Amino acid sequence: MADSDRHREKRADPDALLALAGKQERGRLTVFLGAAPGVGKTYAMLSRARRVKEDGGDILIGLVETHGRSETAALLEGLEVLPRRSIPYRGRAIEEFDIDAALARHPHTIVVDELAHTNAPESRHPKRYQDIDELLAAGINVWTALNIQHLESLSDVVAQITGVPVREQIPDTVLKKADEVLLVDLPPAELLERLKEGKVYLPANAARAADSFFRLGNLTALRDLALRRTADRVDDQMVDYLKQNAIEGPWPSAERLLVCIGPDALSEKVVRIASRLASGLNAHWIVASIEPVDRAVADQAGERRLDDTFRLAERLGAETRRVKGSDFVEEILRLARREHATQIVIGGRRLSFPWRLFRRSLPDALMEKASGIGVYVVTGDDTMPPPTTPVRQRPLMLRLAREVGVALATVAAATGFGLAIGEWVRLPNISIVYLLAVLVSAISSGYLAAIVAALGSAVAYNFFFIPPFYTLTIAEPHEVFALFVFLAAAMLTGGLTSRLREQAKVSGERSVTTQTLYDYSRKLSGTAKQDDVVWATVSQLQGALSRTVALLLPDQGELRLQASWPPDTELGVSDMAAARWTYEKSEEAGSGTGTLPNSAFRFIPLMSPHGVVGVCGIQQDGELLEGTEERMLNAILDQSAVAIDRARLSKESLRQAAALEGERFRSALLASVSHDLKTPLATITGAITSLRQLGDRMNRQSRDDLLASIDEESARLSRFLANLLDMTRIESGSVEAKRDWVDVVDVINSTVERCRKVFPDRAIEVQLAPDLPLIRGDSVLLGQVLFNLIDNADKYGGAEPIRIYARRDGDELALSVVDMGKGIPEKELEQVFEKFFRRGKPDGRAPGTGLGLPIARGFVEAMGGTIKAESPAQKRKGTRMILRFPIEDMPVEAETIS
Structure with a gap:
């Protein structure tokens, strides 16, 4: 047990290993940290870059600010420098770091100076540290420089020490994520000497800096902050190393x-x-x-x-x-x-x-x-801003004046009512009227109005209704006690009523939010199509936030606007760039974010368990959402993402099912074709071979039998190929039935004569009702349908004759083909019309191709009729194929022709 415990204690920390694995997929960030400008951070970076270049390393100078220092500029000679990107701004051109060119060059290491720099307004990211983060995500190592005063958590301390506000700030997490922090240190006295010599700023700026920021006390304090922060970072790196390598502590306590x-x-x-x-x-x-x-x-x-x-x-x-x-x-x-x-x-x-x-x-x-x-x-301190801004003070004072006015009005109304009642009836409990005034004030205006009404009621009750009247003097001691009891009861009642009012208001707001989300969930639960989900989402968001909403979804690899509200909303170039960034990086972009903030829309990725399914844009124009609106937005987008993903998966499922059906169709087609082609071809090939080799030695009867088999198998092969062509025509929708007047009797008789030649051993009986009407259709297609049905009956109908019936049934002509075979099970009555569905015969012979009945159904439906199978047909056996065609009124010309 002790050995196992020791083994567990020496196991590496899994969180530390996961953090290490995550860093290995990104580039390494090296930060040259200094206490103040001029300590030599850029000089140290370029010196190190020259050594790497001399050793044959791939290093690129992405951006370096020399600030006119000749020693620093001299270090750039011989190094590859990336050209800057010019951005027009307010009539002049601003030279900025070209992140796209850096990503395209993709060096092993790049030097990007001034980590806390703010980019020009038209840049992709507002801050340079965000450009660097994109470089790191692309696997590029980055060297950069930073002064300690730019850390966001220290900006207020630095402003307090130096008296100079810090405008450029970066989150502390940027420094915490750095793989290496190199402190570039210089004693304050030496830094001041460099400032006087013009090695930090140009002479015009140096004098101004010495009077404000560059003072000995300020530089000493900043140096102390830089040393402490670097030491903390080194401690963190050491603890990470110990955890990753399962080296025992002592560990710091987990605060x-x-x-x-x-x-x-x-x-x-x-x-x-x-x-x-x-x-x-x-x-x-x-x-x-x-x-x-x-x-x-x-x-x-x-x-x-x-x-x-x-x-x-x-x-x-x-x-x-x-x-x-x-x-x-x-x-x-x-x-x-x-x-x-x-x-x-x-x-x-x-x-x-x-x-x-x-x-x-x-x-x-x-x-x-x-x-x-x-x-x-x-x-707090005296420099803290007031709780409310002057813009908000006036509405607050108006609200307070309204509440006090309501309270005094209700007290006055209660007093008038009490005095009026006193003229008619002497009421010993007139204080109840004032209690009603307190309740009305609490319900209508809130807790402050209830307190004012309670105090006002106590004064009015004493002045008008407690002897001596019209004075604030109380003669009887019990009246004093009663007054205080009334005041306490009024304040308690008013407070409780006001609190109930607030709770009712909050409950009402929450119920509206809950009902909105519930209605939206119900709407999505009954929506299966992606288009319906998209329009439901934009309409719901626009109604909840009262802002322009746009929803973009991927379409053939390209992000496209699928729906928006108002419907005529158009997205500009910067908007689409931010939307594509959100979709590709799974990060927010646009207004109010750190990426392409010049867009008027804030774009949010719709995340599902399978990744990003779309992008939602909310128009902000600098006006951020409130906390409740933000939570409402997140709840709706979460549901929408799941619904869109479900619709996409449903569509994908249908596509997969269609692919599987197509695969099954191809397999069945290949199996059918391979069999139905091989059998007649083998017979024909065998007969021809026999005739060639034994033709002179064979008697006439044998030769005639072989020629007959060649003729029969050729006809069978021809019918099979015709069926394949017919099936292809039906599935492609190219079957165009004629709309001629057709005499069913002639079609039946001609088809029966054809079948008797093809199936000479099969008896066929025909029973037709007299005076059968003409129908509108295609005589060729109808003949093919009858032939396929008779062919199918010949295969499965047993030895008894095949019977054909035709009669008029109301407004329809009913034509049926009946065989007396084993019949079809009830569950297969509809399956027989599916492609390649075949049933074996009892004697073991191969069944048909499985195309005759599907072709028959396709031709019948093309002519506007119907076909179905019934089994048993007669005497609990057999199958009846029933065709029905509508009977139309025949014009005079057709009657004359008939």
């Missing part, structure tokens, strides 16, 4: 952070600090928001801020959660225990003195109940 945020402005700071804390602890972290279950979303600006904070957390490498709950403390602790969090990070502001008397802050409540879990509180 897990739970970060709680809300719609306030402090949440962004909380996320940034939590990112730095998680990076320092090498910890997994989750960002969660607890949303009340009984509150409707009233502050749209706060909801947008919350969505932005979630997106920031995802860029910094966190997982995100949205949790519904009424008790914030319990929900946070429950989530922390479920996720095995060791620390909770939360933002908080110190409550002012009056509020501290009535309630505790959320951090205080967490610290009281969070047993065994650390609580890290992030406080």
